[in-house]
Amino acid sequence: MSREPRVTVWNEFRHEQANPKVAEIYPRGIHEALAGPLRAVGLEVATATLDEPEHGLDRRRLDATDVLVWWGHRAHDEVADEIVQRVRQRVLDGMGLVALHSAHFSKIFKTLMGTGCDLKWREAGERERLWVVDPTHPIVAGLPEQIVIEHEEMYGEHFDIPPPDELFLVSWFRGGEVFRSGCTWRRGQGRIAYLRPGHETYPTYHNAQIQMLILNAVRWAAPVGAATPRRGNQQPQEELG
Amino acid sequence: MSREPRVTVWNEFRHEQANPKVAEIYPRGIHEALAGPLRAVGLEVATATLDEPEHGLDRRRLDATDVLVWWGHRAHDEVADEIVQRVRQRVLDGMGLVALHSAHFSKIFKTLMGTGCDLKWREAGERERLWVVDPTHPIVAGLPEQIVIEHEEMYGEHFDIPPPDELFLVSWFRGGEVFRSGCTWRRGQGRIAYLRPGHETYPTYHNAQIQMLILNAVRWAAPVGAATPRRGNQQPQEELG
Amino acid sequence: MSREPRVTVWNEFRHEQANPKVAEIYPRGIHEALAGPLRAVGLEVATATLDEPEHGLDRRRLDATDVLVWWGHRAHDEVADEIVQRVRQRVLDGMGLVALHSAHFSKIFKTLMGTGCDLKWREAGERERLWVVDPTHPIVAGLPEQIVIEHEEMYGEHFDIPPPDELFLVSWFRGGEVFRSGCTWRRGQGRIAYLRPGHETYPTYHNAQIQMLILNAVRWAAPVGAATPRRGNQQPQEELG
Amino acid sequence: MSREPRVTVWNEFRHEQANPKVAEIYPRGIHEALAGPLRAVGLEVATATLDEPEHGLDRRRLDATDVLVWWGHRAHDEVADEIVQRVRQRVLDGMGLVALHSAHFSKIFKTLMGTGCDLKWREAGERERLWVVDPTHPIVAGLPEQIVIEHEEMYGEHFDIPPPDELFLVSWFRGGEVFRSGCTWRRGQGRIAYLRPGHETYPTYHNAQIQMLILNAVRWAAPVGAATPRRGNQQPQEELG
Numbered sequence: 029m030s031r032e033p034r035v036t037v038w039n040e041f042r043h044e045q046a047n048p049k050v051a052e053i054y055p056r057g058i059h060e061a062l063a064g065p066l067r068a069v070g071l072e073v074a075t076a077t078l079d080e081p082e083h084g085l086d087r088r089r090l091d092a093t094d095v096l097v098w099w100g101h102r103a104h105d106e107v108a109d110e111i112v113q114r115v116r117q118r119v120l121d122g123m124g125l126v127a128l129h130s131a132h133f134s135k136i137f138k139t140l141m142g143t144g145c146d147l148k149w150r151e152a153g154e155r156e157r158l159w160v161v162d163p164t165h166p167i168v169a170g171l172p173e174q175i176v177i178e179h180e181e182m183y184g185e186h187f188d189i190p191p192p193d194e195l196f197l198v199s200w201f202r203g204g205e206v207f208r209s210g211c212t213w214r215r216g217q218g219r220i221a222y223l224r225p226g227h228e229t230y231p232t233y234h235n236a237q238i239q240m241l242i243l244n245a246v247r248w249a250a251p252v253g254a255a256t257p258r259r260g261n262q263q264p265q266e267e268l269g
Numbered sequence: 270m271s272r273e274p275r276v277t278v279w280n281e282f283r284h285e286q287a288n289p290k291v292a293e294i295y296p297r298g299i300h301e302a303l304a305g306p307l308r309a310v311g312l313e314v315a316t317a318t319l320d321e322p323e324h325g326l327d328r329r330r331l332d333a334t335d336v337l338v339w340w341g342h343r344a345h346d347e348v349a350d351e352i353v354q355r356v357r358q359r360v361l362d363g364m365g366l367v368a369l370h371s372a373h374f375s376k377i378f379k380t381l382m383g384t385g386c387d388l389k390w391r392e393a394g395e396r397e398r399l400w401v402v403d404p405t406h407p408i409v410a411g412l413p414e415q416i417v418i419e420h421e422e423m424y425g426e427h428f429d430i431p432p433p434d435e436l437f438l439v440s441w442f443r444g445g446e447v448f449r450s451g452c453t454w455r456r457g458q459g460r461i462a463y464l465r466p467g468h469e470t471y472p473t474y475h476n477a478q479i480q481m482l483i484l485n486a487v488r489w490a491a492p493v494g495a496a497t498p499r500r501g502n503q504q505p506q507e508e509l510g
Numbered sequence: 511m512s513r514e515p516r517v518t519v520w521n522e523f524r525h526e527q528a529n530p531k532v533a534e535i536y537p538r539g540i541h542e543a544l545a546g547p548l549r550a551v552g553l554e555v556a557t558a559t560l561d562e563p564e565h566g567l568d569r570r571r572l573d574a575t576d577v578l579v580w581w582g583h584r585a586h587d588e589v590a591d592e593i594v595q596r597v598r599q600r601v602l603d604g605m606g607l608v609a610l611h612s613a614h615f616s617k618i619f620k621t622l623m624g625t626g627c628d629l630k631w632r633e634a635g636e637r638e639r640l641w642v643v644d645p646t647h648p649i650v651a652g653l654p655e656q657i658v659i660e661h662e663e664m665y666g667e668h669f670d671i672p673p674p675d676e677l678f679l680v681s682w683f684r685g686g687e688v689f690r691s692g693c694t695w696r697r698g699q700g701r702i703a704y705l706r707p708g709h710e711t712y713p714t715y716h717n718a719q720i721q722m723l724i725l726n727a728v729r730w731a732a733p734v735g736a737a738t739p740r741r742g743n744q745q746p747q748e749e750l751g
Numbered sequence: 752m753s754r755e756p757r758v759t760v761w762n763e764f765r766h767e768q769a770n771p772k773v774a775e776i777y778p779r780g781i782h783e784a785l786a787g788p789l790r791a792v793g794l795e796v797a798t799a800t801l802d803e804p805e806h807g808l809d810r811r812r813l814d815a816t817d818v819l820v821w822w823g824h825r826a827h828d829e830v831a832d833e834i835v836q837r838v839r840q841r842v843l844d845g846m847g848l849v850a851l852h853s854a855h856f857s858k859i860f861k862t863l864m865g866t867g868c869d870l871k872w873r874e875a876g877e878r879e880r881l882w883v884v885d886p887t888h889p890i891v892a893g894l895p896e897q898i899v900i901e902h903e904e905m906y907g908e909h910f911d912i913p914p915p916d917e918l919f920l921v922s923w924f925r926g927g928e929v930f931r932s933g934c935t936w937r938r939g940q941g942r943i944a945y946l947r948p949g950h951e952t953y954p955t956y957h958n959a960q961i962q963m964l965i966l967n968a969v970r971w972a973a974p975v976g977a978a979t980p981r982r983g984n985q986q987p988q989e990e991l992g
Contacts (some may be wrong), residue, residue: 172978
């Protein structure tokens with residue numbers, strides 16, 4: 029709680045190289061766009077991408093990570109199962125995870141949720157309004173009661189997730205859908221947040237309010253420092269008499 | 270679980286007498302419009318209204334009620350505190366409560382929630398889309414994934430309620446707002462459901478899907494038949510040795 | 511909600527054949543001990559065991575199952591991954607799952623939870639007291655505020671599960687531990703309940719209160735009959751204008 | 752999140768003056784015993800007691816309070832309803848509340864919960880074991896998986912509270928009961944924590960682990976700084992067209 033979390037931003041980093049439109053919006057990659065605002069407030073932030081060895085997520089990197097931010101979309105299947113299991117174990121052991129936008133369909137998110145994680149979607153650049161439904165939640169600190177994004181991909185319900193432990197944002201879309209856009213869950217000793225916005229063809233991660241949302245989520249997801257529970261066969265605490 | 274709950278539908282019954290537009294939609298009162306579809310499937314349904322003695326909620330009536338359905342709007346303040354306390358105690362003792370639409374601001378709902386229960390609103394007859402966000406919930410049994418109401422009053426977030434135990438419907442409104450429209454809470458031994466739709470100037474309670482929603486909520490809110498917990502000073506279960 | 515669910519009781523069925531003590535308590539197998547009380551109230555109950563072809567869980571069997579009851583312990587690893595995936599998909603599609611005792615460590619339970627599902631344990635035949643902490647829950651219908659089991663295996667916290675959607679039973683053990691013994695979760699369209707008691711070397715499933723708990727859980731977990739959500743690419747509901 | 756919360760510790764302060772045994776344990780009052788460890792880490796802490804004018808809770812004091820810690824027992828009824836309403840409004844407006852032990856029966860806690868808040872109890876100085884059931888919760892930061900208190904009053908289920916938003920501690924008592932001892936709820940913009948331990952005749956608040964629990968709860972309950980939601984009649988965000 030006292031010191032700032034050490035962050036690794038993971039990005040698939042494929043759209044930026046394949047699609048000039050995306051490259052124009054995020055010339056240094058989505059990971060750098062995400063890392064910048066976190067670094068600007070003093071956080072220690074590393075990046076990792078799909079095409080690095082071990083996707084940039086070797087044990088040393090994960091051991092030095094308090095919170096992992098995840099963005100992926102078209103290449104979820106290329107993430108090696110072995111790495112997914114490694115990341116999953118780190119989350120269960122206490123590393124925070126902030127899953128962004130299309131990361132809803134990443135292997136790591138799906139395996140931690142236990143559900144299909146599918147949803148409705150539409151790429152029509154329509155207006156999104158994210159309404160705060162829990163004004164006590166630290167992830168909406170410093171933000172207004174509504175965030176408006178002029179052009180975004182639509183995600184609609186039913187979002188096939190377990191009922192979130194906390195729901196703090198619900199999106200309205202111009203075309204008629206709603207979506208649970210800000211959610212949290214606990215898994216093992218790890219804290220997980222999902223934030224909906226961030227389709228690669230819109231400059232969403234340059235929006236200062238979305239940047240603040242992500243910063244808040246990173247701080248929220250940081251390990252709290254509780255004891256690791258003992259498990260397995262136990263002697264009685266009291267005489268069984 | 271086996272037998273059907275005995276229901277009392279409580280209605281303020283003032284708009285119908287003061288506003289010809291409402292009287293035209295609900296000539297026998299909102300309470301009769303609500304009671305009809307419940308009776309049609311065989312439930313035993315009584316009605317009670319504000320201007321009856323004790324608002325129609327004497328002890329005998331409440332003792333014979335498994336689930337109370339509540340509709341009120343302009344005269345919340347005229348409900349006597351003594352009756353509110355009586356209803357509250359019955360809920361804590363196991364009677365179900367289904368609060369409809371503007372009942373969000375009723376004394377009985379507010380005292381059971383512990384919050385202000387205020388919200389945004391607008392009477393513009395705009396389109397509402399109620400999306401199912403929990404397809405495992407019994408209250409949406411037999412319903413499609415979306416209920417569309419062409420003309421309704423808008424209710425918008427933040428709805429000042431405790432985070433619901435279960436959230437199964439989220440509304441989209443044409444004018445840009447969202448709302449947690451189907452929620453449940455537990456209080457004492459009682460089960461409470463809130464269903465948003467039903468402004469008095471629209472024929473919402475003649476909508477078969479809304480009628481089914483209310484029927485499902487009534488069945489869901491019925492007492493489950495668990496033991497009444499003992500409380501107060503207790504002898505030990507085990508020797509303290 | 512109207513008709514009774516069709517049940518399949520799955521049992522590993524190994525202890526009964528390898529350990530005379532268990533065979534004496536459950537001469538026809540734990541599955542028959544579980545099925546009996548369900549049949550006695552009129553439910554249609556099939557059984558399936560590990561050593562049958564496809565573990566007795568071929569598609570036809572699963573398609574004809576509304577609620578699957580699962581008991582396994584020493585041979586979790588022998589359950590084929592393909593069958594686990596098949597059962598998981600049926601749960602996400604709406605089949606209920608009631609996981610009993612050591613099923614906490616079954617592949618199907620772990621994959622639906624997304625966590626490690628480990629816990630503390632001790633086989634000392636000590637007293638367990640299951641206290642009702644939610645007297646509004648249908649699974650404790652007809653039961654007293656406390657169920658006492660004279661001899662059981664101890665399970666202790668931390669139980670590595672996602673925070674349950676509903677917690678209705680907490681166990682006290684003579685040796686000093688507590689445990690969240692009655693829990694529910696939603697996954698996809700499926701409803702999942704976990705009930706702690708039932709170590710194979712004690713006659714727990716002959717206890718009428720535990721039998722009622724399981725019957726209640728089966729009814730609670732039955733599919734509710736809500737619409738299957740549509741997902742994927744969608745046309746707008748409203749003109750995007 | 753950045754600066755430490757300003758705290759007011761409220762204490763009934765009657766037992767200490769009437770019962771020499773309590774006076775011996777808490778010679779300067781329970782409020783000073785609670786305030787000390789908070790001040791020791793640098794928090795700004797005021798105290799207030801029942802017999803001060805306005806119970807020490809005038810508007811100026813409340814306006815300067817980020818988190819209110821509450822201890823009361825024998826004189827709940829002497830707290831003026833007007834002051835309770837004032838405190839309640841401050842909680843709904845964002846002030847945190849940490850309710851300790853017998854504060855479960857205080858007017859302020861009961862009005863915010865909406866339930867009876869009764870429980871089982873026994874004064875037998877028996878052993879309590881508080882087990883962590885959520886190792887991701889900030890309120891158990893820095894604490895072991897179990898806190899043992901050699902002599903405490905017993906509180907047992909059913910504790911008549913709304914299902915907590917978060918449950919992080921469950922107590923085991925020597926005499927056979929369990930209790931949900933660490934819980935949180937949200938009300939309006941305010942965050943509320945309940946911590947069970949602290950009967951006046953035992954030196955529980957001199958226990959360093961309990962002191963840390965309270966410090967963590969105070970920090971957790973601090974206002975997050977989200978926007979105050981607007982409510983009431985609203986113009987549409989979008990053209991209703």
